[in-house]
């Protein structure tokens with residue numbers, strides 16, 4: 557019989573790639589989505605594109621335990637991937653309260669409902685390299701102490717601790733992925749990679765001339781989301797639940813990302829990028845680079861997409877999108 561998985565955050569970048577991956581493996585995929593006042597499926601479900609008619613959606617709010625309880629009362633799942641979160645670090649400085657509320661209580665509600673109704677369902681928590689924050693060692697691994705630098709990072713440490721506590725206290729199968737930054741053409745436009753590739757494409761077409769960024773020297777370990785959702789699935793197939801770092805092991809600065817992305821379009825980023833202090837963060841995470849030796853050894857996971865390929869794909873897709881929006885025929 558087909559395995560049944562529930563994905564919270566199914567409309568996001570990772571939720572969409574994970575849906576495609578699980579459907580490809582023969583899973584029956586369900587998604588938890590929040591109700592919005594003016595639903596426009598062509599916009600909100602764009603990332604689910606061609607697979608929307610193959611998933612079953614359940615309306616529930618991460619702010620409401622009863623709504624989550626109801627979903628688990630209606631259907632039994634083999635696996636639950638808890639991806640829904642306020643995931644933008646900068647926004648967490650603006651409104652730390654709602655970030656904490658969604659990310660901490662939302663995780664607690666899902667865990668508590670599972671414990672009550674389906675304790676055998678395997679649970680995945682979307683932990684983050686932001687938990688390492690002001691890093692205590694380089695590269696960061698599962699044993700590196702956490703020192704989060706934002707309300708978002710703090711909320712993910714709390715979610716990680718809750719997940720481990722349910723595993724230890726109630727013997728539930730609860731695993732956390734400590735995922736480093738992963739990107740794709742489906743990344744939200746406010747994250748730095750997509751902001752760079754989408755604006756560079758518009759500059760190429762003469763639709764704008766300038767890109768305002770914050771700290772160009774911050775360094776990140778950037779991989780492709782399609783590779784990272786494979787790791788999430790593998791984590792829930794292991795005999796014992798555990799926590800895993802998922803990363804490429806390479807780090808690059810925002811400046812390098814700009815150089816390559818603009819270069820892909822035959823442009824010099826120095827002529828277009830300007831630093832603007834509005835995009836600096838009150839406390840920055842300067843350097844992230846992960847050691848995913850454990851995931852590679854135990855799960856047999858490894859990334860397939862290189863940094864250069866990632867940038868090339870994002871630039872190519874954003875150029876196509878900008879051409880469509882501008883009504884070009886692709887000859888720019």
Ligand code: NAP
Nearest residue numbers: 565567568569570590618639640641643682684735737738
């Ligand atoms: P994303 O694109 O921002 O997607 C977030 C998802 O969460 C969306 O489906 C969104 O639904 C949903 N969501 C947000 N607030 C919600 C709420 N109050 N109630 C219900 N749903 C809510 O994030 P992502 O990049 O796919 O990341 C997935 C998860 O991995 C997140 O937990 C993120 O924090 C974590 N993570 C991401 C990275 C990364 O580099 N991408 C790295 C480490 C960890 P709507 O469509 O309704 O907004």
Ligand code: F7E
Nearest residue numbers: 643645684685686736737746747748749769770771774835
């Ligand atoms: O910033 C710098 C910024 O917003 C990356 C989330 O998926 O990954 C993501 O968090 C770096 C930071 O991602 C701009 O200061 C410079 O140093 O793309 P980002 P993030 O904060 O690393 C982690 C692993 C997650 O878990 C999160 O959910 O780029 N930066 N100038 C800028 N960043 C943005 N957004 N915009 C700028 O203009």
